[in-house]
Amino acid sequence: MDIREYLNEKSSLVNGCIEKYFTECCTSAPDVLRESMKYSLMAGGKRLRPVLAMASYEACGGKGADILLGASALEVIHTYSLIHDDLPAMDDDDLRRGRPTNHKVYGEAIAILAGDGLLTEAFLMLMANEGPVSRDNILNSLKELAVAAGPAGMVGGQVMDILSENAEPDAHRLEYIHTHKTGALIRASVRMGALLMGADEAKLASLTRYGECLGLAFQIVDDILDVKGDEKELGKPVGSDEGKNKMTYPSLYGIDSSMERAEALISEALDSISAFGQEAGPLRGIADYIIRRTH
Amino acid sequence: MDIREYLNEKSSLVNGCIEKYFTECCTSAPDVLRESMKYSLMAGGKRLRPVLAMASYEACGGKGADILLGASALEVIHTYSLIHDDLPAMDDDDLRRGRPTNHKVYGEAIAILAGDGLLTEAFLMLMANEGPVSRDNILNSLKELAVAAGPAGMVGGQVMDILSENAEPDAHRLEYIHTHKTGALIRASVRMGALLMGADEAKLASLTRYGECLGLAFQIVDDILDVKGDEKELGKPVGSDEGKNKMTYPSLYGIDSSMERAEALISEALDSISAFGQEAGPLRGIADYIIRRTH
Numbered sequence: 001m002d003i004r005e006y007l008n009e010k011s012s013l014v015n016g017c018i019e020k021y022f023t024e025c026c027t028s029a030p031d032v033l034r035e036s037m038k039y040s041l042m043a044g045g046k047r048l049r050p051v052l053a054m055a056s057y058e059a060c061g062g063k064g065a066d067i068l069l070g071a072s073a074l075e076v077i078h079t080y081s082l083i084h085d086d087l088p089a090m091d092d093d094d095l096r097r098g099r100p101t102n103h104k105v106y107g108e109a110i111a112i113l114a115g116d117g118l119l120t121e122a123f124l125m126l127m128a129n130e131g132p133v134s135r136d137n138i139l140n141s142l143k144e145l146a147v148a149a150g151p152a153g154m155v156g157g158q159v160m161d162i163l164s165e166n167a168e169p170d171a172h173r174l175e176y177i178h179t180h181k182t183g184a185l186i187r188a189s190v191r192m193g194a195l196l197m198g199a200d201e202a203k204l205a206s207l208t209r210y211g212e213c214l215g216l217a218f219q220i221v222d223d224i225l226d227v228k229g230d231e232k233e234l235g236k237p238v239g240s241d242e243g244k245n246k247m248t249y250p251s252l253y254g255i256d257s258s259m260e261r262a263e264a265l266i267s268e269a270l271d272s273i274s275a276f277g278q279e280a281g282p283l284r285g286i287a288d289y290i291i292r293r294t295h
Numbered sequence: 296m297d298i299r300e301y302l303n304e305k306s307s308l309v310n311g312c313i314e315k316y317f318t319e320c321c322t323s324a325p326d327v328l329r330e331s332m333k334y335s336l337m338a339g340g341k342r343l344r345p346v347l348a349m350a351s352y353e354a355c356g357g358k359g360a361d362i363l364l365g366a367s368a369l370e371v372i373h374t375y376s377l378i379h380d381d382l383p384a385m386d387d388d389d390l391r392r393g394r395p396t397n398h399k400v401y402g403e404a405i406a407i408l409a410g411d412g413l414l415t416e417a418f419l420m421l422m423a424n425e426g427p428v429s430r431d432n433i434l435n436s437l438k439e440l441a442v443a444a445g446p447a448g449m450v451g452g453q454v455m456d457i458l459s460e461n462a463e464p465d466a467h468r469l470e471y472i473h474t475h476k477t478g479a480l481i482r483a484s485v486r487m488g489a490l491l492m493g494a495d496e497a498k499l500a501s502l503t504r505y506g507e508c509l510g511l512a513f514q515i516v517d518d519i520l521d522v523k524g525d526e527k528e529l530g531k532p533v534g535s536d537e538g539k540n541k542m543t544y545p546s547l548y549g550i551d552s553s554m555e556r557a558e559a560l561i562s563e564a565l566d567s568i569s570a571f572g573q574e575a576g577p578l579r580g581i582a583d584y585i586i587r588r589t590h
Contacts, residue, residue, distance in 0.1 A: 139422065
């Protein structure tokens with residue numbers, strides 16, 4: 001299987017799902033709010049989190065498309081977090097994926113509320129996932145999503161990131177930021193695939209470890225690309241972390257050690273799911289794909 | 296039954312529940328985030344929404360304390376909305392309930408993230424409500440809460456409120472703001488009591504109408520108090536709506552007509568639940584209490 005083909009196919013399913021859902025939902029909401037939410041939702045992106053959830057659901061024996069709505073909710077949460085991260089009070093970014101950030105187009109107030117709206121709507125999207133998924137499994141996934149997105153997860157990571165700007169480099173703090181700000185939602189994406197299937201404890205544990213390793217590797221690679229990546233491909237200026245005195249892997253350990261750590265994590269991710277058969281092919285492909293981004 | 300005693304008793308249950316939950320939850324989150332969330336949660340307030348949910352649950356034959364956690368989630372959502380509403384990009388308020396607003400104490404970035412954290416955690420709180428409530432009824436209540444809080448509810452109302460500052464008075468727009476910005480969550484509070492009990496359609500319909508009338512009456516009374524209330528009791532300056540060119544009931548219809556409308560709504564609220572017996576006593580008392588605030 002060609003993983004790029006798999007990623008393209010699944011991400012266009014996600015694009016279609018989000019486009020349709022946000023065209024049909026909350027039609028009574030003010031137009032500018034709906035436009036603003038869609039502006040950021042449809043700004044492109046790899047749709048990594050929903051694709052991971054579907055790949056994990058497939059690794060547990062399901063058909064990815066059966067959890068398309070629930071998986072897409074992960075992208076909606078991710079999008080809200082980007083809108084709020086970009087705000088002047090936070091990272092104060094003007095560009096995201098090569099386009100003006102949400103508050104640059106709609107103003108700060110609407111951008112904050114678009115983020116709030118997306119966060120809330122994401123839970124509704126997951127609850128609207130019907131088909132073969134039981135209500136119990138939906139409830140378990142809702143918990144997973146809220147824990148990962150909340151104060152003990154993504155929001156906590158973002159707080160620590162802000163507190164750490166201009167601070168002395170610190171390995172514990174950096175690990176906290178990475179495992180929470182991006183790691184928690186990636187881990188939850190993989191786990192949600194398993195939870196929506198009602199997978200057994202052993203499978204859930206293997207996939208959890210896969211998700212943890214993948215999430216941290218992904219963020220390290222992101223840090224590396226911010227130093228040596230291609231501006232056009234990134235959609236934002238290279239070196240933007242350094243310009244903001246962000247704590248990153250390369251700033252603490254250097255590029256080479258960071259790269260070694262990312263590679264070791266990808267190996268561990270692959271080892272974690274070695275007991276799975278070829279139904280875990282997409283998960284393996286995604287792990288390879290993430291490390292290849294740096295080459 | 297003395298309704299003030301009922302309100303005091305129930306609101307102190309809610310205070311205890313929120314204090315305990317947020318002391319025990321997300322202990323791995325950064326201290327400043329937990330402090331900031333608690334700062335706004337414990338700022339006082341009538342706890343009207345949780346009390347309404349419990350009173351509605353009792354009207355359907357349950358014991359209010361059995362849904363204390365789920366009901367308290369409504370206050371957590373309400374608190375997040377106040378933090379975001381007060382931000383410089385929104386209403387730019389320095390005082391809330393007589394104390395500095397969240398961003399005045401913790402800065403804008405932390406205030407935005409505290410709001411995000413509370414919104415997310417509220418769903419977890421509702422899911423943590425165990426006891427006699429079935430998982431199906433929890434799921435139905437989660438939907439209710441997310442719809443009311445989301446783009447088609449509270450967030451939409453706040454967007455319209457912001458778009459309407461300095462705009463020409465407009466009856467349709469004012470109704471939209473009031474029924475969405477505050478009305479949606481109050482309606483949902485009453486409905487959640489019924490949904491958590493799994494009440495039948497007829498009861499749910501009666502309580503829904505009660506909640507709609509009560510929510511609108513509550514907001515009209517709030518508008519009136521902003522003009523002629525007591526500064527010390529309100530915890531914010533009298534006339535702050537007018538100072539911001541907010542669209543309000545008194546500004547559109549005058550004080551007397553606004554008062555008549557509120558009284559008519561309270562009568563309709565009481566009529567809607569006339570088929571209920573004495574188990575709806577607290578709901579009746581709350582309706583009376585809300586209109587009495589103006590006298």
